[in-house]
Amino acid sequence: MVMEVVIEKKEEKKEKKRKVAWGITGSGDRLVETVEIMKQIKKQYQNEVDIIVYLSKAGDQVVKYYRLADDLKENFDRVWVEINPNSPFLAGQLQLGKFEFLLIAPATSNTVAKISMGIADSLLCNAAIMGLKAFVPFYIMPSDYEEGMIVTKLPNGRDMKLRIRKEDVEHVKKLAGMEDVFILEKPEEIHQVFKKRFNPEEGQ
Numbered sequence: 001m002v003m004e005v006v007i008e009k010k011e012e013k014k015e016k017k018r019k020v021a022w023g024i025t026g027s028g029d030r031l032v033e034t035v036e037i038m039k040q041i042k043k044q045y046q047n048e049v050d051i052i053v054y055l056s057k058a059g060d061q062v063v064k065y066y067r068l069a070d071d072l073k074e075n076f077d078r079v080w081v082e083i084n085p086n087s088p089f090l091a092g093q094l095q096l097g098k099f100e101f102l103l104i105a106p107a108t109s110n111t112v113a114k115i116s117m118g119i120a121d122s123l124l125c126n127a128a129i130m131g132l133k134a135f136v137p138f139y140i141m142p143s144d145y146e147e148g149m150i151v152t153k154l155p156n157g158r159d160m161k162l163r164i165r166k167e168d169v170e171h172v173k174k175l176a177g178m179e180d181v182f183i184l185e186k187p188e189e190i191h192q193v194f195k196k197r198f199n200p201e202e203g204q
């Protein structure tokens with residue numbers, strides 16, 4: 001009898017958890033930092049929030065290059081990999097209101113450009129665009145945020161200098177002007193998003 005009550009309580013708690021879809025694209029830039037923040041947030045909000053991870057095909061590949069695949073699997077119960085734009089059917093789940101919001105971090109210049117142009121031919125681009133049609137908030141942290149030079153870390157730990165092109169930044173600006181789209185500049189800002197959504201007093 002007592003056991004039953006305990007199990008019921010556990011189930012209740014599980015049901016009450018709100019869900020967030022966290023997409024990872026094939027961006028090596030700030031990937032390591034982002035996964036670190038993901039783990040901190042998962043721990044901090046473990047009673048309130050269920051984070052479900054979705055990797056683009058390139059995301060899956062790049063996560064392996066950076067040796068983060070096991071880390072993700074060990075820390076998150078569900079890690080889905082893109083098969084096609086509608087499989088897994090994240091777009092449908094977003095439209096049905098199963099998630100509080102979609103976050104893509106880090107986001108490649110490819111994914112940013114496609115979403116800004118309304119091209120829904122990959123899992124995460126489709127999810128973002130279809131979710132926006134159903135008023136689902138969308139947060140995105142583009143790898144190519146500001147014009148100029150950046151130094152990024154290669155999978156072997158070496159630094160590489162890259163130019164952020166104005167064409168890629170223009171796509172970010174176009175996204176920033178869209179309703180329900182929120183641009184994040186750096187991984188640390190993701191903490192603020194969760195605070196605002198799940199700890200309203202602290203997130204002001």
Ligand SMILES: Cc1cc2nc3c(=O)[nH]c(=O)nc-3n(C[C@H](O)[C@H](O)[C@H](O)COP(=O)(O)O)c2cc1C
Nearest residue numbers: 025026027028029056058059065108109110111143
């Ligand atoms: C090791 C590695 C690191 C990469 N890093 C980046 C990056 O930081 N930013 C970017 O825009 N593309 C990067 N790419 C290229 C993308 O993975 C590629 O454009 C891919 O088509 C993106 O697909 P997706 O947007 O569906 O994930 C990287 C590729 C590899 C193999």
